[in-house]
Amino acid sequence: MKSSLIPIIGLEVHFELKTKSKMFCSCPVDHFQKKANTQVCPVCLGLPGAQPVPNQQAIDKTILFAQVFDSSIDGKFMFDRKNYYYPDLPKGYQISQHFNTIGKGGGVIILEQGKFVSISLQDIHLEEDTAKLIHRGDYSLVDYNRSGVPLVEIVSMPNIHSPLQAKEYLKRIRQVARWLDISDCDMEKGSMRLEANISLSKDKNVLPKYKVEIKNLNSFRYVEKALEYEIERQSKLLEKGEVPIQETRGFDSSTGKTYSQRSKEEAKDYRYFPEPDIPPFDFTDKKISLPKKWRPPWEEEKIIIDKYKLDWKYAKILSANKKLLSFFKEAVNVGKSKIEAKIIANVIINKKISWKKNSPKQLVDKILKEKKGEIEGVSLEKIIKKVIKENPSAVQDYKSGKIQVIGFLIGQVQREAKGKAQVKQAQDLLARMLS
Ligand SMILES: [Zn+2]
Structure with missing residues (x-):
């Protein structure tokens, strides 16, 4: 990569919400491995005359999620129609949010190589999932069980500047969704989906005239790989004085390369307009609070670094899993004045004593016993x-x-x-x- 060129990366992340019913009807959301087309109704089949009824639980969960990232939630939002035709979209449009989304702006704080970096957000919005196409040789089947499942979309500003930053950002989003227990963000089941766009610029504040979008990214590792590949591909073109074509590219995980799919649609092609069947919302007076003592993962990491005086790498490992984090904090509390937090962290991280098979107190007792054994060893x-x-x-x-x-x-x-x-x-x- 030519050192004078800076990657300008933006990410679009979708995850399915864990709610009881779909976004605009009462069909169940759990579609994974269910018999095709058994969880459908006139609304999610897009039959003429069917009326959408917004899912309150999905809205509340999205508001909760947006709060963590300090996204501005003024309580006023609406749904819009995103028009395009595709066999997985029976109505010929998707109900999404475009003009006035649930969360506006905000930032995702990542811990990158020991430093806290904030990635700004454009918006956090709610929409409905599409049906699923199953391709079989020269024909395709449509399963509408997924049609209408609530989907949260998080759109970042194009202010991510390396594949590593992109990966950390994605991990953070998944972590928050899991900590809040609003989605399992399981990429293998397709409940979390990723898209990236990338261009290269000499100045990180100047957006280039082109943008390459990458789809079919079903792991964080693939996002990183695809971006690395694009940086190299685009650098070579720019060095020759050519401008990369504005297009959508796919990613082939077997070769680690991206390939051209189609030239990019502009946002205006979707002819967005307000959804006439759903009136605008005004939740100005409604309060949805995060659970008591709930802190975002980056604050927990800061506590591990500042209060427990541990390295940032420990902070990352210990806070990767919410259960592990509370186990660690409780063990530190139990072992207070007897064992240093670092010793407890080491025992857990090096799997010397399983944290899954012991209570925090049992773990501390075992460490203390071992410590005593060492003293006996010295006398011996x-x-x-x-x-x-x-x-x-x-x-x-x-x-x-x-x-x-x-x-x-x-x-x-x-x-x-x-x-x-x-x-x-x-x-x-x-x-x-x-x-
Ligand atoms: Zn339905």
Whole structure:
């Protein structure tokens, strides 16, 4: 990559909300591996005359999620029609948000190589999922079970500047959704989907005239790989004085390369207009609060770094999983004044003692017991030193090959330790000290 060119990356993330029913009808949302077209009704089949009724639970969960990122929620929002024709969209339009979204602006704070970096957001909005196409040779089947499932979309500003930043940003979004328990964000099940756009610029504040969109990215690793590939591809073109074509590209995970799919549609092609069947919302007086003592993951990371004095890498590992984080915090609390937080963190991270099989107190007790064992080990060493010093001829015999004399020496150690030494431990130590 030419060092003077800066990647300008924007990301669009979708995840399906864990709600009881779909976005605009009462069909269930759980469509994974269900018999095709069994969870449908006139609304999600897009039949003429069917009226959408917005799902309150989905709206509340989106508001909750948007709050974490300080997205401005003024309580006024509406739904709009995004018009395009595709076989997975029976109405010929998708009900989405365009003019007045639930969350406007905001920022996602990532921990990148020890530094906290904020990635600005354009908006956080709610829409309905499309049906699923199943391609079979020269024909395709449509499963409408997924049609109408509530989908949250998070649109970043184009202010991500490296593939690593992109990956951290995505991890953060998934982490928050999981911590709030509003989505499982399972990419294998398709409940989280990713799209990236990228161009290269000499100045990070100047947007280039072109933009390449990448689709079919079904893992964070693929996003990183696809962006790395694009940086190289676009750099080569720009160095030759060519401008990359504005287009949509797919990603082939087997080659690690992106490939041209089609030239990009402009936003205006969707002919957005307000959804006439759903009046605008005014939730100005409605309050939806985060659970008590709930902190965003970056604040938890700051606590681990500042209060517990641990390295940022520890902070990342310990806060990757909400259960692990609360286990760690409780263990630190239980072990207070007896064990340093760092020791507890090390034991957990190096899997010396399983945190899944023990309670925080059990873990702390086990660490303390081991610590005590070490002190006993040190006393034992003193005793052995004394025995070695007081029995030079036995030591000489041992060193000249009469290893059976070790039995006598252990006996001396036991006598000194008043029978409290562990034989195996004493044998090992003695053998080591005599070698
Ligand atoms: Zn339905």
